[in-house]
Amino acid sequence: MIQVLVNGLMMGGIYVMFALGYTLIFGVMKIVNFAQGEFMMLGMFITMLLMPLAGNGIPYIIIPLLIIIMFILSAVVFKLTISPILGKGSYILLTVGLMYFFQYSVQMIFGPTPLVIPVADSLKYGSIVIGGITLLLPRLIAFIVSIVSVVGMTIFLNTTYLGRAMRATSENEKVAVTLGVKTRSVYIIAWSIAACITGVAGLLITPMFLAYPTVGVNFFIYATTAVVIGTLGNLPGAMVGGLLIGLVESFASTYLSFEIAPIMGHLLLLLVLMVKPEGLFGKGGKKA
Amino acid sequence: MKTKISISKLIKNNPAVLIFILLALAAPFIFTSGYSRRVLVEIYIFSALGCAWNILGGFAKQTNWAASSFFSIGAFTGLILYLNFEISPWIGLFAGMVISGIIAFVIGAPILRIRGVYFSIACISVCEIVLQLWKNWEVSGKANGLSIPSCVGVMNFWNMQFTSNLWFYYITFGWMLIVVAVSSWINRSRLGYYLKAVRDDEDAAISMGLSTHRYKIIAFIVSAALLAGTGTFYAFKLTSVDPMLVASFDVSVKIVLCAIIGGIGTIWGPVLGAFTIVFLFEFASSMLGTFGGGVGYMAYGLLMVLVVIFRPAGLISLASPIEEKILSLVKSKKELEKQ
Numbered sequence: 014m015i016q017v018l019v020n021g022l023m024m025g026g027i028y029v030m031f032a033l034g035y036t037l038i039f040g041v042m043k044i045v046n047f048a049q050g051e052f053m054m055l056g057m058f059i060t061m062l063l064m065p066l067a068g069n070g071i072p073y074i075i076i077p078l079l080i081i082i083m084f085i086l087s088a089v090v091f092k093l094t095i096s097p098i099l100g101k102g103s104y105i106l107l108t109v110g111l112m113y114f115f116q117y118s119v120q121m122i123f124g125p126t127p128l129v130i131p132v133a134d135s136l137k138y139g140s141i142v143i144g145g146i147t148l149l150l151p152r153l154i155a156f157i158v159s160i161v162s163v164v165g166m167t168i169f170l171n172t173t174y175l176g177r178a179m180r181a182t183s184e185n186e187k188v189a190v191t192l193g194v195k196t197r198s199v200y201i202i203a204w205s206i207a208a209c210i211t212g213v214a215g216l217l218i219t220p221m222f223l224a225y226p227t228v229g230v231n232f233f234i235y236a237t238t239a240v241v242i243g244t245l246g247n248l249p250g251a252m253v254g255g256l257l258i259g260l261v262e263s264f265a266s267t268y269l270s271f272e273i274a275p276i277m278g279h280l281l282l283l284l285v286l287m288v289k290p291e292g293l294f295g296k297g298g299k300k301a
Numbered sequence: 302m303k304t305k306i307s308i309s310k311l312i313k314n315n316p317a318v319l320i321f322i323l324l325a326l327a328a329p330f331i332f333t334s335g336y337s338r339r340v341l342v343e344i345y346i347f348s349a350l351g352c353a354w355n356i357l358g359g360f361a362k363q364t365n366w367a368a369s370s371f372f373s374i375g376a377f378t379g380l381i382l383y384l385n386f387e388i389s390p391w392i393g394l395f396a397g398m399v400i401s402g403i404i405a406f407v408i409g410a411p412i413l414r415i416r417g418v419y420f421s422i423a424c425i426s427v428c429e430i431v432l433q434l435w436k437n438w439e440v441s442g443k444a445n446g447l448s449i450p451s452c453v454g455v456m457n458f459w460n461m462q463f464t465s466n467l468w469f470y471y472i473t474f475g476w477m478l479i480v481v482a483v484s485s486w487i488n489r490s491r492l493g494y495y496l497k498a499v500r501d502d503e504d505a506a507i508s509m510g511l512s513t514h515r516y517k518i519i520a521f522i523v524s525a526a527l528l529a530g531t532g533t534f535y536a537f538k539l540t541s542v543d544p545m546l547v548a549s550f551d552v553s554v555k556i557v558l559c560a561i562i563g564g565i566g567t568i569w570g571p572v573l574g575a576f577t578i579v580f581l582f583e584f585a586s587s588m589l590g591t592f593g594g595g596v597g598y599m600a601y602g603l604l605m606v607l608v609v610i611f612r613p614a615g616l617i618s619l620a621s622p623i624e625e626k627i628l629s630l631v632k633s634k635k636e637l638e639k640q
Contacts, residue, residue, distance in 0.1 A: 098609060098610055105418070106557075106561055106609050107605070107606055107609040110603070111602065113601050114599055115602070116598070117598040117602065234429060237422055241422060272433070275429065276433050279429050280426075280430070282423070282426050283423055283430075286412075286419055287414075
């Protein structure tokens with residue numbers, strides 16, 4: 014019972030990480046980024062390509078390099094696609110288009126078969142036992158990193174100039190512009206930070222999951238559920254939502270069946286949307 | 302009466318439509334190969350799907366990503382009734398449409414209260430749930446789906462199985478015209494104007510005393526029934542159907558894409574979109590096949606991005622100046638005759 018709970022929380026940590034990027038983009042730009050899962054997938058594949066640099070099979074050393082690559086890549090994508098249609102186009106279609114483009118570009122290069130990323134066995138199967146509860150090492154690290162990033166993000170948004178500019182843009186773009194905030198730069202930075210966070214989430218799951226072009230889709234759906242439950246654009250909400258989804262998935266796959274587990278997440282999402290369309294942390298009034 | 306007028310008006314106002322219909326009727330005798338006919342049938346199927354989706358997604362701009370769920374309901378209902386009870390697909394067609402309509406009502410009533418992005422997200426959830434249900438239901442053959450063994454039934458019109466692919470060409474073409482006619486009728490009807498009011502400003506529409514929820518449900522039901530009808534034809538054309546082929550999110554994207562690339566909220570836009578997309582997909586898969594699978598989908602993604610950036614009104618916006626020119630030519634000729 015407690016083991017299932019812990020497993021759920023650990024898995025939830027990964028969803029939290031993913032949901033963090035998702036909710037940041039939505040909060041600042043009011044865009045639901047359907048290509049978010051593909052950032053994670055790209056993170057996994059970039060990790061795979063950079064793995065030889067890590068030498069000993071521990072992927073965590075290449076995080077800085079991954080962040081730089083993801084930042085440049087996502088900034089270029091933003092400049093080429095989102096920038097021309099800001100404020101007038103259909104973001105849903107654009108990001109679904111990007112989703113397909115990334116998925117199948119990667120499939121063309123690496124093929125559709127799931128690839129094992131050469132992570133050291135000591136990390137892959139490593140675990141810590143505390144009071145009869147097994148904590149898998151990669152999951153624990155992922156969980157800790159995700160909690161650290163939520164805390165870091167909250168501090169960033171509340172104390173730095175850029176963070177405050179982001180919150181101002183999120184509240185009211187027009188007022189932010191009149192106050193001298195360069196909203197375009199804020200958008201591009203928020204977008205790229207979100208891409209980096211999601212890319213790092215991709216790196217964190219490499220010891221646990223195989224890399225294939227559509228790996229991001231399932232995570233995207235879970236993260237959507239998490240983010241909507243915790244209200245789109247709300248950081249603590251995303252954390253609660255992510256952990257909750259992890260728990261639901263863990264309990265459903267343990268006590269019901271492995272096939273039912275994905276359905277439960279969706280049912281929960283539909284239920285939340287019907288009862289509280291603005292999510293559990295919604296104040297109402299502010300519309301998407 | 303009303304429909305008759307609108308159809309004759311449609312043809313009078315759109316000389317291009319008449320030319321298109323005549324060309325399409327003659328096409329199978331120009332393109333005699335099985336492959337090209339198959340591609341054309343695929344185009345008509347996706348034209349019909351795009352038009353059906355357009356009723357809610359285009360006129361009211363409620364981006365419904367659960368289109369493939371209703372499509373699959375039609376496909377599986379037709380096959381299950383035929384394989385288990387030997388009921389003709391022509392009856393299964395209507396059974397599928399009715400079932401799909403009922404399910405659309407049950408799902409739509411709560412879901413259509415949700416607005417904007419949240420509605421789209423809820424639809425994605427519905428799509429995934431339906432896919433999982435097909436994958437786990439014994440009667441629909443779980444993940445393998447259903448197929449018509451060649452020994453079952455006689456090749457005839459009643460069983461919707463033919464030796465010549467010409468039959469399906471005209472059946473799907475006719476069905477597409479029916480769907481286009483329904484969509485055109487809705488466009489001009491009171492319902493169409495209500496839906497457009499929802500698209501422009503739902504709050505304003507509500508404050509004018511319009512019960513927008515009711516009209517969205519009606520549009521959802523009509524759209525779902527037409528999607529299901531198309532599904533039945535598709536299933537019997539392919540003779541074998543599995544959940545991933547008809548119920549996955551990818552299929553929804555393809556349907557939505559037909560409507561959007563062609564021109565969202567227009568009558569003939571989805572048809573143009575289906576032509577573009579199916580051709581593009583076939584072209585990419587056959588010409589660029591050496592790069593490995595998935596080129597078609599990559600081209601989709603790219604096209605989608607490009608259309609959103611450069612042609613947000615869809616490809617049909619390219620056609621309207623040409624059409625205007627033809628219309629003005631016809632008008633000036635008439636005026637000359639009068640003088």
